[in-house]
Amino acid sequence: MAIALHGVGVSFGPVEAARDISLAIPSGEFVSLLGPSGCGKSTLLSVVAGLETASQGSVTVTGQAGMVFQEAALFPWRTLIGNVAFGLEMRGDRRLSKSERLARAADALRLVHLSRFADSYPHQLSGGMRQRAALARALVLDPDILLMDEPFGALDAQTRSLLQAELLTIWERTRKTVLFVTHSLDEALFLSDRIVLLSARPGRVVGDYWIDAPRPRDPRTDAALAALRSRLLAQLSHEIETVARAEHDTDWHAETDAPRVPPPPPVLENVGADI
Numbered sequence: 001m002a003i004a005l006h007g008v009g010v011s012f013g014p015v016e017a018a019r020d021i022s023l024a025i026p027s028g029e030f031v032s033l034l035g036p037s038g039c040g041k042s043t044l045l046s047v048v049a050g051l052e053t054a055s056q057g058s059v060t061v062t063g064q065a066g067m068v069f070q071e072a073a074l075f076p077w078r079t080l081i082g083n084v085a086f087g088l089e090m091r092g093d094r095r096l097s098k099s100e101r102l103a104r105a106a107d108a109l110r111l112v113h114l115s116r117f118a119d120s121y122p123h124q125l126s127g128g129m130r131q132r133a134a135l136a137r138a139l140v141l142d143p144d145i146l147l148m149d150e151p152f153g154a155l156d157a158q159t160r161s162l163l164q165a166e167l168l169t170i171w172e173r174t175r176k177t178v179l180f181v182t183h184s185l186d187e188a189l190f191l192s193d194r195i196v197l198l199s200a201r202p203g204r205v206v207g208d209y210w211i212d213a214p215r216p217r218d219p220r221t222d223a224a225l226a227a228l229r230s231r232l233l234a235q236l237s238h239e240i241e242t243v244a245r246a247e248h249d250t251d252w253h254a255e256t257d258a259p260r261v262p263p264p265p266p267v268l269e270n271v272g273a274d275i
């Protein structure tokens with residue numbers, strides 16, 4: 001297994017983010033994590049990346065992991081190729097000369113179709129190009145596992161579907177293990193071998209679905225995929241409603257608890273008459 005989680009729980013003080021997560025992901029599988037906001041998806045990625053420690057359970061990760069976030073955190077003062085080569089510099093790989101590092105960075109930029117922009121600075125690029133650069137920066141280290149946290153969440157629909165298709169091509173070529181967090185069911189259905197559905201916080205696994213529909217996929221023409229989509233949508237909506245209800249209740253209590261107006265004093269005139 002590339003990733004094996006057994007009974008993983010993560011708490012931040014009194015906040016229980018994830019509970020009893022068991023998940024075995026074989027090498028080369030493309031898995032999407034789907035669930036309502038705040039259910040612990042990013043937390044789980046951080047645990048797999050080793051940036052956060054689990055409060056309970058065991059985490060086994062075989063191989064090196066690379067991370068891609070929603071907002072590409074590129075250095076504005078470095079060119080694209082400089083940004084991509086940075087990871088190799090950080091790793092302090094003494095076997096690689098500067099020209100070898102640049103050659104590898106150029107290869108990674110080619111994979112994401114950014115060769116023409118190697119000498120551009122991040123501010124000269126569109127959001128989609130910056131996300132491609134972030135992917136190149138993860139790929140240049142040739143990780144065994146790609147951890148992607150809503151990498152296309154901030155992009156417009158057209159750019160998003162272009163990058164999804166590119167990611168699939170790269171994945172089919174490299175067969176890296178991918179753990180991909182998204183809020184989009186359609187994105188998960190388009191990309192993944194498997195969709196893991198998490199409950200409202202604390203996140204627990206409430207669904208684990210394998211998708212064997214051939215790629216490229218289109219739920220409009222694939223009846224089995226459409227049926228799976230409806231089923232997942234119903235389950236996901238249920239979890240999202242749970243969050244909405246809990247948030248509504250919290251605000252409701254906050255509103256009624258906060259500015260307490262003292263009750264009017266009891267009217268005493270007729271007390272004697274009642275007794």
Ligand SMILES: Nc1ncnc2c1ncn2[C@@H]1O[C@H](COP(=O)(O)OP(=O)(O)OP(=O)(O)O)[C@@H](O)[C@H]1O
Nearest residue numbers: 012015016017036037038039040041042043044201
């Ligand atoms: N470092 C931290 N310190 C304290 N609480 C945290 C920390 N990181 C996450 N949390 C809490 O853990 C819970 C899960 O957060 P997480 O970011 O993993 O959710 P998510 O599923 O990624 O949400 P979203 O879909 O909105 O990105 C939230 O209640 C959050 O406030």
Ligand SMILES: [Mg+2]
Nearest residue numbers: 041042043149
């Ligand atoms: Mg998140």
